[in-house]
């Protein structure tokens with residue numbers, strides 16, 4: 385199986401560092417230096433994750449030369465579903481008219497795209513479906529506390545989608561994956577209330593528990609260590625070295641995380657995509673947004689060997705090795 389097409393979508397409204405300077409005690413200089421972010425896109429009220437996913441999904445299906453009715457399976461990676469249930473996959477299926485598809489949401493935070501890509505790949509590889517739609521979409525602005533300077537500067541909204549199809553001999557392939565989770569890291573990055581443990585109440589709202597809470601330094605160190613570790617393990621299993629890669633596409637959480645991890649891996653910076661400056665951390669959408677930029681810049685071509693890597697809340701860790709197919 386191979387990626388037949390990719391498309392992304394971000395809402396038009398920009399939230400710049402200058403805008404954030406008016407909301408919290410921060411500066412453009414601090415944000416840029418500590419994170420690499422200049423601006424992020426955020427939705428207008430009433431726009432949900434399925435709306436962003438719809439734009440990306442329809443564009444990807446069109447680019448694949450298909451119609452929504454051709455999709456047999458769809459998976460939506462997100463931590464910001466439109467609502468607790470029904471799943472955003474169901475809402476998206478209806479919005480795009482994928483009448484023959486079944487599917488579900490996948491919760492793996494910033495690793496959602498690598499996990500969803502792996503899940504979709506298995507559905508095509510086992511022969512159950514010809515075409516699978518993999519969507520990574522998040523409206524992080526819906527769960528960000530714009531009074532908390534340590535988190536509100538980091539995140540943005542966006543969506544990405546790929547269409548997976550059976551591969552012919554010249555089509556590229558999803559070659560291998562390596563994933564792990566470490567639940568001991570849960571408290572370091574979470575949204576404490578709104579689930580079965582702490583259902584919404586006046587207290588949970590007053591205590592601002594429906595927002596992202598993060599121990600930034602713990603997450604930072606884990607992300608650097610694990611991005612290196614999982615990438616190395618996947619390459620070694622495939623008898624490859626970083627030099628064999630054409631492109632390394634990491635989850636975009638912080639420019640310094642990507643730079644530290646790729647330095648440890650000794651990957652040539654010319655092979656590393658960093659576009660966090662324009663989008664911030666869009667959680668499930670960062671990797672497709674980075675791939676899209678790579679394609680647009682002519683940095684990703686048919687036959688290229690690409691390594692995706694992600695670390696996210698959970699903790700979740702993932703890597704996928706791809707021979708690019710178009």
Ligand code: ACO
Pocket residue numbers: 409410411414415418419494533534535537538573598599600601603604607635636637638665695696697
């Ligand atoms: N503006 C100005 N000052 C700030 C801001 C801000 N926006 N945020 C924090 N500070 C202050 C802190 O209050 C602290 O001040 P103090 O020394 O007076 O207490 C000082 O800056 C240093 O804070 P640190 O937390 O040590 O700063 P650090 O260099 O670790 O950067 C950051 C913080 C950017 C959050 C970093 O830890 C990080 O990126 N962590 C990774 C988190 C992440 O991206 N998670 C996303 C999801 S998971 C994932 O994708 C891997």
